[in-house]
Amino acid sequence: xxRTLSAMGRSPVxxxxxxxxxxxxxxxxxxxxxxxxxVAHMGTMGWRLLGTAAALAAGAVATKVVGVGWRAVSGREAxxxxxxxxxxxxxxxxxxxxxxxxxxxxxxxxxxxxxAQYYRKSTGHLxxxxxxxx
Numbered sequence: 001x002x003r004t005l006s007a008m009g010r011s012p013v014x015x016x017x018x019x020x021x022x023x024x025x026x027x028x029x030x031x032x033x034x035x036x037x038x039v040a041h042m043g044t045m046g047w048r049l050l051g052t053a054a055a056l057a058a059g060a061v062a063t064k065v066v067g068v069g070w071r072a073v074s075g076r077e078a079x080x081x082x083x084x085x086x087x088x089x090x091x092x093x094x095x096x097x098x099x100x101x102x103x104x105x106x107x108x109x110x111x112x113x114x115x116a117q118y119y120r121k122s123t124g125h126l127x128x129x130x131x132x133x134x
Contacts, residue, residue, distance in 0.1 A: 047127040050115050058111035062103040070096060 070078040079088035079096050120126050 044128060047119055050119060051112055051127070054111040054115040055108045058107035059104045062107035063100065066096075066100050066103045070099075 067078045067080075070076075079093045116126060
């Protein structure tokens with residue numbers, strides 16, 4: 001156990017350090033909260049980073065896949081630039097937007113569910129509902 005002073009320097013703060021053998025990481029735990037042996041401690045911030053990274057990556061991949069598929073089916077570039085109103089009809093732009101929205105939304109759901117499964121496997125529980133929707 002290590003005693004340090006608080007940020008204000010007035011009262012001692014007890015900080016417990018736990019070395020996790022499987023990951024080789026040092027994790028600060030306070031108030032008696034400890035990570036179980038061999039399991040990484042991942043808090044709210046860890047979930048937010050993992051979920052956001054997974055959703056962003058899935059969105060980027062889905063956008064690329066829809067663009068390549070659009071090119072393969074229509075033989076033209078995807079209508080992504082709003083300044084090119086003379087080259088794309090309203091119907092074509094709306095169909096592309098609908099397909100892209102569906103693909104990105106589905107990819108995001110899949111990625112976040114896979115990230116939640118990884119989180120549960122790593123920590124032993126699902127992410128806190130408050131940290132998911134913030």
